[in-house]
Amino acid sequence: MDYQPLLEQIAADVAPLVGGGTPAEYIPALASVDPGQFGMAVADLDGKVYGVGDWQVPFSAQSITKVFALALALAEGGDSLWERVGREPSGNPFNSLVQLEYENGVPRNPFINAGALVVTDRLQTLTGDASSELLEFLRQESGNPELGFDAEVAASEQSHGDRNAALAHFMASYGNIDNPVPTLLDHYFWQCAIEMSCADLARAARFLARHGLRADGSRLLTRSEAKQVNAVMLTCGTYDAAGEFAYRVGLPGKSGVGGGIVAVVPGVCTLAVWSPGLDPHGNSVAGVASLDRFTTLTGLSVF
Numbered sequence: 001m002d003y004q005p006l007l008e009q010i011a012a013d014v015a016p017l018v019g020g021g022t023p024a025e026y027i028p029a030l031a032s033v034d035p036g037q038f039g040m041a042v043a044d045l046d047g048k049v050y051g052v053g054d055w056q057v058p059f060s061a062q063s064i065t066k067v068f069a070l071a072l073a074l075a076e077g078g079d080s081l082w083e084r085v086g087r088e089p090s091g092n093p094f095n096s097l098v099q100l101e102y103e104n105g106v107p108r109n110p111f112i113n114a115g116a117l118v119v120t121d122r123l124q125t126l127t128g129d130a131s132s133e134l135l136e137f138l139r140q141e142s143g144n145p146e147l148g149f150d151a152e153v154a155a156s157e158q159s160h161g162d163r164n165a166a167l168a169h170f171m172a173s174y175g176n177i178d179n180p181v182p183t184l185l186d187h188y189f190w191q192c193a194i195e196m197s198c199a200d201l202a203r204a205a206r207f208l209a210r211h212g213l214r215a216d217g218s219r220l221l222t223r224s225e226a227k228q229v230n231a232v233m234l235t236c237g238t239y240d241a242a243g244e245f246a247y248r249v250g251l252p253g254k255s256g257v258g259g260g261i262v263a264v265v266p267g268v269c270t271l272a273v274w275s276p277g278l279d280p281h282g283n284s285v286a287g288v289a290s291l292d293r294f295t296t297l298t299g300l301s302v303f
């Protein structure tokens with residue numbers, strides 16, 4: 001299918017929303033990004049990528065990287081990860097601390113910050129260099145050897161990282177972190193600071209639409225594991241707005257406070273959108289709207 005006319009229609013439909021919302025303010029390096037940008041890409045399973053607007057402009061992938069970290073941790077370490085992190089929506093903001101004490105230091109899911117810290121900790125134990133391993137994986141899957149970290153964003157997060165540090169130390173007090181907390185935080189901040197465009201993200205996520213098969217045809221995840229990751233994206237990928245996202249978009253999706261969202265139509269294609277203005281839950285306003293338009297216009301959804 002030629003997605004190009006559809007993408008152009010969606011871009012026109014959501015244009016009034018671009019610039020709405022607010023870029024993430026708690027990470028100063030993200031607060032200064034021009035909010036008037038919008039890009040969207042679709043990658044089909046034959047390797048073709050279609051795009052509109054700022055679809056080739058790199059931006060801070062932020063929490064979208066949590067999907068790839070989860071997939072790598074499962075691929076390399078298997079199911080025992082689920083003894084340390086749950087698979088239920090939290091109903092709380094992505095950086096909330098409140099549930100952790102009630103639930104003995106076991107985060108609700110791998111996509112809130114606490115859960116992602118556990119996943120990165122696991123990946124660090126498995127590989128010895130979690131953030132580099134992740135970057136290398138993303139380079140291979142996106143086919144873009146130029147992908148890199150944004151050092152300014154990483155430093156900005158590091159210097160405003162008290163809440164993530166609190167989450168990591170608190171979980172360590174329950175014995176749910178294996179590596180030294182400062183090492184873990186470094187890898188987590190570098191991971192969040194990976195820069196990718198919509199084109200890179202749509203390409204890199206294709207293994208989730210290909211039931212676990214990587215770009216080179218080798219298997220990263222079993223078919224069942226790919227289903228599991230997609231299911232957790234659907235239920236937890238957009239935090240305390242996951243219900244609304246499922247209602248409006250009807251696809252597994254993962255957002256980041258850089259304003260990007262990746263979504264998967266299993267067996268068909270992957271989508272990536274970017275616009276920096278966020279809603280109060282930390283999801284891109286124009287991004288959610290454009291995915292909503294995509295599924296409405298095409299009928300392509302998991303429902």
Ligand SMILES: NC(=O)CC[C@H](N)C(=O)O
Pocket residue numbers: 062063064094095113157164192255256257258282
């Ligand atoms: N939702 C997000 O994208 C949050 C990621 C961000 N780096 C943080 O840890 O707060």
